[in-house]
Amino acid sequence: MSDRMIEATGLSKVYGDGPHRTTALHPTDFHISRGEFVMVAGPSGSGKSTLLALISGLLTPTAGGVRVLGRDLRAMTRDAVDSFRLEHFGFVFQGFHLLPALTAVEQVSIVLERQGLQRGAAIRRAAAALERVGLGRRLDNRPGELSGGEKQRVVIARALAKQPQVIFADEPTSALDSENGRQVARLLRAAALEEGSSVVCVTHDPRLVEHATRVVRMEDGAVLID
Ligand code: ADP
Secondary structure: OOOEEEEEEEEEEEEOOHHHOEEEEEEEEEEEEOOOEEEEEOOOOOOHHHHHHHHOOOOOOOEEEEEEOOEEHHHOOHHHHHHHHHHHEEEEEOOOOOOOOOOHHHHHHHHHHHOOOOHHHHHHHHHHHHHHOOOOOOOOOOHHHOOHHHHHHHHHHHHHHOOOOEEEEEOOOOOOOHHHHHHHHHHHHHHHHHHOOEEEEEEOOHHHHHHOOEEEEEEOOEEEEO
């Protein structure tokens, strides 16, 4: 397989119609190779989240296409895209989406079990992922007993434990102070450089840009610099 993990051509998105028509993304070519940590930066409303949702198959483009790991998302049914996402992608979004009743290790292991891992193996791998993000002493804590930075690291451990080919992160540091923000950026960078995942991170946080192997700048629905 080539090193191109994601390849988008002529990708565009228009929301609504008539007077409510908004071009969120003008036709764009975009690619990501294995091991890259790509930061998509730009002001609020510039189309960053739209681009991320399109290349991760969460949103259907108005025009253009996306190939992920050599597969054309257009040729797949919604269900097929959903299971492809579960198998190959990890997501780190703001707001955590952690289940209040589950401990940190369960938040991670439940995803692995859904992928077909036996319970014991899932728990061992979940614990190892939490240790990697510095939460080895927090395995049995529920979200209500964790700080914002710790919760975000559980989310990262959950994404890393799957050993996904691509990790998508949307504003992963927006709710964090600078030290926690730096730590999250380092973890994502390590996932790309040490584990060979590709990481695409959308942010308007300029402090994160120094961690990227490549920076894509967006404005008004267009990629300005790549
Ligand atoms: P960013 O992530 O850079 O803040 P977005 O991709 O969220 O930018 O938004 C790009 C543009 O598309 C904005 O003008 C936004 O208002 C618009 N937009 C985003 N999502 C929708 C939607 N579901 N319906 C209509 N307009 C939307």
